[in-house]
Amino acid sequence: MTTARDLTLEEKASLLSGKDFWTTKNIDRAGVPSIMMPDGPHGLRKQTGSSDNLGINDSIPATCFPPAVGLGSAFDPELAAKVGIALGVESAIEDVAVLLGPGVNIKRSPLCGRNFEYFSEDPHHAGEVATGMVRGMQSRGVGASLKHFAANNQETDRMRVSADVDPRPLREIYFRAFERVVKNAQPWTVMCSYNKVNGTYASEHPWLLTDVLRDEWGFDGLVVSDWGAVNDRVKGVAAGLDLEMPSSDGVTDAQIVAAVRGGDLDEALVDRAAQRVLDLVEKSGHREKPDGSLNVDAHHALAREAAARSVVLLRNEGSLLPLAEGQDIALIGEFARTPRYQGGGSSHITPTRVDTALDSFTQAVGDRVSFAPGFTFDGEPSASLRAEAVELARSNDVAVVFLGLPDAAESEGFDRTTIDLPADQIELLDEVVEANPRTVVVLSNGGVVSLPFADTVPAIVEGWLLGQAGGSAIVDILTGASDPSGRLSETIPHRLEDTPSYGNFPGELGHVRYGEGVHVGYRWYDKRGLEVAFPFGHGLTYTDFDYGEPTVQVNARGGLDVSVDVTNVGPRDGREVVQVYVGRDESAVDRSPRELKAFSSVEIASGQTRRVTLTVDRSDLAYWDIRVDRFVVEEGTYRVEVGASSRDIRGEVSVSIDGDDPDIELTREASLGEVLAHPKAGPVARQWLAGFMGDPDAEDAGQKTESQTGAAAGAEASPGGEQTDIGMMMASFPVGRLVSFGVPQEKVDELIRLGQS
Ligand code: BGC
Numbered sequence: 096m097t098t099a100r101d102l103t104l105e106e107k108a109s110l111l112s113g114k115d116f117w118t119t120k121n122i123d124r125a126g127v128p129s130i131m132m133p134d135g136p137h138g139l140r141k142q143t144g145s146s147d148n149l150g151i152n153d154s155i156p157a158t159c160f161p162p163a164v165g166l167g168s169a170f171d172p173e174l175a176a177k178v179g180i181a182l183g184v185e186s187a188i189e190d191v192a193v194l195l196g197p198g199v200n201i202k203r204s205p206l207c208g209r210n211f212e213y214f215s216e217d218p219h220h221a222g223e224v225a226t227g228m229v230r231g232m233q234s235r236g237v238g239a240s241l242k243h244f245a246a247n248n249q250e251t252d253r254m255r256v257s258a259d260v261d262p263r264p265l266r267e268i269y270f271r272a273f274e275r276v277v278k279n280a281q282p283w284t285v286m287c288s289y290n291k292v293n294g295t296y297a298s299e300h301p302w303l304l305t306d307v308l309r310d311e312w313g314f315d316g317l318v319v320s321d322w323g324a325v326n327d328r329v330k331g332v333a334a335g336l337d338l339e340m341p342s343s344d345g346v347t348d349a350q351i352v353a354a355v356r357g358g359d360l361d362e363a364l365v366d367r368a369a370q371r372v373l374d375l376v377e378k379s380g381h382r383e384k385p386d387g388s389l390n391v392d393a394h395h396a397l398a399r400e401a402a403a404r405s406v407v408l409l410r411n412e413g414s415l416l417p418l419a420e421g422q423d424i425a426l427i428g429e430f431a432r433t434p435r436y437q438g439g440g441s442s443h444i445t446p447t448r449v450d451t452a453l454d455s456f457t458q459a460v461g462d463r464v465s466f467a468p469g470f471t472f473d474g475e476p477s478a479s480l481r482a483e484a485v486e487l488a489r490s491n492d493v494a495v496v497f498l499g500l501p502d503a504a505e506s507e508g509f510d511r512t513t514i515d516l517p518a519d520q521i522e523l524l525d526e527v528v529e530a531n532p533r534t535v536v537v538l539s540n541g542g543v544v545s546l547p548f549a550d551t552v553p554a555i556v557e558g559w560l561l562g563q564a565g566g567s568a569i570v571d572i573l574t575g576a577s578d579p580s581g582r583l584s585e586t587i588p589h590r591l592e593d594t595p596s597y598g599n600f601p602g603e604l605g606h607v608r609y610g611e612g613v614h615v616g617y618r619w620y621d622k623r624g625l626e627v628a629f630p631f632g633h634g635l636t637y638t639d640f641d642y643g644e645p646t647v648q649v650n651a652r653g654g655l656d657v658s659v660d661v662t663n664v665g666p667r668d669g670r671e672v673v674q675v676y677v678g679r680d681e682s683a684v685d686r687s688p689r690e691l692k693a694f695s696s697v698e699i700a701s702g703q704t705r706r707v708t709l710t711v712d713r714s715d716l717a718y719w720d721i722r723v724d725r726f727v728v729e730e731g732t733y734r735v736e737v738g739a740s741s742r743d744i745r746g747e748v749s750v751s752i753d754g755d756d757p758d759i760e761l762t763r764e765a766s767l768g769e770v771l772a773h774p775k776a777g778p779v780a781r782q783w784l785a786g787f788m789g790d791p792d793a794e795d796a797g798q799k800t801e802s803q804t805g806a807a808a809g810a811e812a813s814p815g816g817e818q819t820d821i822g823m824m825m826a827s828f829p830v831g832r833l834v835s836f837g838v839p840q841e842k843v844d845e846l847i848r849l850g851q852s
Contacts, residue, residue, distance in 0.1 A: 108349075193239070200213050204510075485527055675694065731751065
């Protein structure tokens, strides 16, 4: 096998940027072949003619699976793995080494134009689903490219903006999905994002690309730039950006050579990056080419299954769905005939075929369905189209209205400015409902839309963007051929003004401040007690599930095993997504009321009970402690909630967990509260405090309150109203300054010494 040592400096530098838009450079002399790395993520976009990263030019036909917005809603890493395997097979047939995906950026604002390519507003969920997908792809010898690392949560100014994020949200929210996938699935490559993270371009960020990604998380693959993300190539090599894509026409290769020759770049860093490219090339050489050509039908069937699993039934008053047999159906809305099934930009692929709801309905119920487009995609109201649709609704038993966002409304490259549906569609809906209250709305949208009709239309189906089989999958759900089981992986708010990043999105003057901190998505709405249209985790089925009392046990690894009996008490077989949220009311840090820590999508036959056991990793209970720059599990009681959504908690149990020793050394700056909480300094401080407050039992005070922290400890040590206040007040005094208040210097020195041992 060729190693970096076998190559000249020029050859090594040549490996560090693309040969063209989609391939790496070959070095024939040394037997190094070129490899191909096209998009991704929900289908293969292999271009054989003109290349681009905006979805402009054609690519060869490939199966268009549901984009992440859909697949994420299935809440099922196993399903994601099945799709990943299919993506791997299609890529392997086409000699693709790495498929560019999945994307695990957090949906920080519903306005982000690329939310359809991301799984969730929750990092645990995104990390779990993406882990399944990466494992699936890589099991077929095709590498994944986990993207876009990091804090790429908007499209506005995406190639320059600085995402200004505090350490806790960065670690607890924006890094966590990446960390999970890196640790659990070892993606072959990670793609750095375009933007800056706290002022430094991701593509030249040593802390991000080396300290965190490799040294902390153990990533041993290759870091590739997003297409055109390189700002300063030499800085990038030093930071840990191995491969620049696409080609720089040799310009940056020459810069690397010149920097080495000029003494500005250590050649060992070039070797390091070149070796990683060689390792990737070697790894991809083991890929087995599948026999025969693509089984279009089998993959279309999987796309249909995945799409049906992605649909979220938001509302179903009076069990309007599934549609009873023998009804005459008015099918309304251009989306039923011209489906929107994927988003715009680099992920836009050429499908092998496309199912429309109109055709699929006709196949399912024959001439019981009649169609009227109702509106056009240009948003211009059409009186004649509207009148025709309303009349159709009136003259049929039920109206099924397809509404949504047209292509022009959302895409990679720009953000939306509103979460409203086009006004002409809402007007049409109002008239349809008046003509026929038995109305079902089916939505086609990549980003969340507000639903002013959430309380008036009896049935609402969130159909997201579902891939090429979305049309048939939706009809499967509407007719009951498939059962809905998808859940919201993002909150549907009432108003844009309620959303966490409102006022801090998309930033200004080159900076976007993540001012909502850790309270992203449902964390925010729960923290503020805000009403939402539909909460995170919500989704109805055609049956009902009862939950038993949950139990929780600390397992051998210090995590939690949570078990609950779930019974299908309804008339049909179905699938329930059991969710575990963990919260902690008393904490040293500001926490959201609940955070998703485990979930499982389980099939349960009507009348059957299943015991569902979910595991919460100990590391997922930790918060990022900025004092010691690492994750710390706090000692104490945690609330474990088991439910069918973040706002449909069916059972609650508490558990006591041993904490990590944060190993904080006390200094003169430490507050008296921190000193009191310290295992060694605390008892001595309490004793002194009790004496200071005139407690005759000062001798015992040291032992009495050992397990308590901070101000509370001070308060307990000194019973009596006035004294308690003094204890509370003093908790925030820096211990070094207590000398001014009569504490002998030796006592202070002793406390600090104890606090450092
Ligand atoms: C996108 C990436 C994509 C790349 C190649 C970029 O514009 O941000 O997600 O993989 O183009 O098409």
